[in-house]
Amino acid sequence: MNPPPSDTADTTGTTDTAAARPPRRRVHTRARLLAAAGELFLTVGFARTSIEDVCGAAGYTRGAFYSNFGSKEDLLLALFDDQAARRMAQLEQLAAACEALAPRERARLLVEALLRVDPAETGWILLFLEFRLVAARTEALAEQVAAHDRAVARKLADVLEQALPELVPPGASAWQAAAVILAAREGLLARTAAGGAVAEELLRATEAVLSGLLGRQG
Secondary structure (H helix, E strand, C coil): CCCCCCCCCCCCCCCHHHHCCCHHHHHHHHHHHHHHHHHHHHHHCCHHHHHHHHHHCCCCCHHHHCCCCCCHEEEEEEEHHHHHHHHHHHHHHHHHHCCCCHHHHHHHHHHHHCCCCHHHHCCCCCCCCHHHHHHHCCCCHHHHHHHHHHHHHHHHHHHHHHCHHCCCCCCHHHHHHHHHHHHHHHHHHHHHHCCCHHHHHHEEEEEHHHHHHHHHHH
16 A cells, blocks of 8 residues: 655655745645645544544645644644635625615624624534633643734734724724624624524624614714
8 A cells, every 4th residue: 555645755744855845735735634624623623633633534644744734733723714814805805795885784794794604614613612722721822822813803903994994993993893803703603603593592682783883883
């Protein structure tokens, strides 16, 4: 049986051969590792998935893994970064599409986009909650998560300043508004991840309150 493919000349993840690697091949390897990890994390959870599991599912050696990621935690944070980038792009597109709408209707659509998620995304919510609890028990990992939170808040702040200024209340900065929006969204999604009538009622109540406030402000 042939060994699984590796990005390196050996399985130690040495930086000399990694530096000489064709960029396209490395991007492909990284993408396969991320895809395999995402499927495993969503199926069995972060704690129960090992680096060996990810390598086996992607068809690579540990050397290929460590030439792309420093740890399983780094891999998961990269997945979260990708998810956040997609959400930001969707929000920007929606803001542009409803720019001509009346303030209240525009606010309603924007709030709904921020709060509601596709059923397929529920697994990502639960995965992030699991990871946040794990990180809270380890100082170094907690700082990694905090750095991720700050980076996502900065990206959302840019979106608010450029496309959604009505979501920034008077007296607050775009970064402050972004940080609060993200924290509130995460808490709300944690409360509604299981779905059902109670979750739907909470979502409708939150949308009504925020849409009213933002529509009036606009």
